[in-house]
Amino acid sequence: MAVKFLDLRKQTATLRAEIEPAIARVLANAAFIGGAEVEQFEREFGAFVGANALGVGNGTDALEIAIEALNLPKDSEVLLPANTFAASAEAIARNRLRLVFVDCDNTYTMSIADLERKISPQTSAIMAVHLYGQSADMHAICALAKQHNLQIIEDCAQAHGASFASQKVGTFGEIACFSFYPGKNLGAYGDAGAIVSNNAKLLATCRQIAHHGGLQKYEHSRIGRNSRLDSLQAAVLRVKLPRLNAWNAQRDTIAREYMRLLADTKGLVLPTLRQQAQCVWHLFVVRILDGKRDIVRQRLAEAGIETGLHYPKALPSCAAYQNAPFVRTSATPNACAWESEILSLPMGEHLDLAQAREVADALRNAL
Numbered sequence: 432m433a434v435k436f437l438d439l440r441k442q443t444a445t446l447r448a449e450i451e452p453a454i455a456r457v458l459a460n461a462a463f464i465g466g467a468e469v470e471q472f473e474r475e476f477g478a479f480v481g482a483n484a485l486g487v488g489n490g491t492d493a494l495e496i497a498i499e500a501l502n503l504p505k506d507s508e509v510l511l512p513a514n515t516f517a518a519s520a521e522a523i524a525r526n527r528l529r530l531v532f533v534d535c536d537n538t539y540t541m542s543i544a545d546l547e548r549k550i551s552p553q554t555s556a557i558m559a560v561h562l563y564g565q566s567a568d569m570h571a572i573c574a575l576a577k578q579h580n581l582q583i584i585e586d587c588a589q590a591h592g593a594s595f596a597s598q599k600v601g602t603f604g605e606i607a608c609f610s611f612y613p614g615k616n617l618g619a620y621g622d623a624g625a626i627v628s629n630n631a632k633l634l635a636t637c638r639q640i641a642h643h644g645g646l647q648k649y650e651h652s653r654i655g656r657n658s659r660l661d662s663l664q665a666a667v668l669r670v671k672l673p674r675l676n677a678w679n680a681q682r683d684t685i686a687r688e689y690m691r692l693l694a695d696t697k698g699l700v701l702p703t704l705r706q707q708a709q710c711v712w713h714l715f716v717v718r719i720l721d722g723k724r725d726i727v728r729q730r731l732a733e734a735g736i737e738t739g740l741h742y743p744k745a746l747p748s749c750a751a752y753q754n755a756p757f758v759r760t761s762a763t764p765n766a767c768a769w770e771s772e773i774l775s776l777p778m779g780e781h782l783d784l785a786q787a788r789e790v791a792d793a794l795r796n797a798l
């Protein structure tokens with residue numbers, strides 16, 4: 432491919448001189464689970480977000496453990512966006528809570544009007560997902576949560592470093608979760624995740640759950656599980672974290688160039704930025720109108736441009752959630768209509784302006 436969607440080989444080559452000694456340090460210390468490397472990463476990532484952090488096995492575990500720690504009433508309802516990765520829904524369903532899908536607005540995050548409509552006496556929490564790198568409308572979500580006495584879980588898996596009204600995502604709700612899946616803005620060399628919160632008691636409960644139900648070895652004060660960030664991943668993440676702001680800035684440069692070059696292109700809808708949201712562009716998602724998405728995607732592939740679909744199906748259209756007894760049926764027309772229009776263009780710090788121009792030219796030609 433002439434323009435790659437993601438280029439982890441390039442990033443790894445750039446970092447090799449720092450990654451290798453970091454890995455050698457872990458090998459020399461032979462502390463593979465826990466220990467100084469993990470503790471330091473938790474401190475550094477917590478300082479970056481502005482909350483306390485706990486490393487866990489991956490972003491899905493982070494969400495599942497965070498929800499378990501909140502101890503929401505049995506069978507109560509959690510509102511979540513219809514347009515998100517399956518992990519957001521899995522974490523709610525696996526906690527035996529009911530799901531209520533909320534439609535998205537033109538920022539592709541939760542529609543506040545639809546959220547308000549779907550709050551019921553059974554609702555116990557809202558899962559705000561900061562999709563594609565853009566914050567949900569956290570002031571409106573916080574106001575509704577306060578009014579109806581609901582908990583907020585933030586899914587920040589796609590939004591490391593994003594903010595809303597100059598406040599970092601991950602600090603609005605009671606608890607927030609990050610994924611460090613390799614392709615994320617901050618990615619490990621395998622699975623990894625984190626839970627962040629400023630509620631020390633809640634975070635201690637999460638730590639307990641993730642460490643077999645106890646804070647000390649062989650102390651099992653509750654039924655726990657195993658979900659730990661390992662030291663090799665922590666060492667890799669510690670090399671990458673100081674570069675995250677610069678990488679996010681490069682993503683912003685590429686996004687602005689796409690926006691400039693593709694403005695007013697017929698048959699194409701560019702991303703809408705929410706006022707007050709500082710987006711970190713995990714993905715740059717456009718919509719291709721008039722039923723032409725698949726042919727445009729094919730033409731781009733022929734021109735050497737790699738693209739993605741996030742997501743080919745909105746969650747309410749997926750078999751696991753269609754007519755499921757644990758899902759309150761509700762309409763999500765935008766999310767369902769847009770699943771056949773969305774197209775993710777190459778995005779990442781691996782791109783330069785010349786490549787952004789190549790993508791924009793190829794897209795205009797394809798259209």
Ligand SMILES: Cc1ncc(COP(=O)(O)O)c(C=O)c1O
Binds near residue numbers: 489492609
């Ligand atoms: C929005 C969202 N939530 C949760 C996750 C789950 O993270 P992980 O893959 O680390 O389990 C992901 C990433 O894949 C995601 O994009």
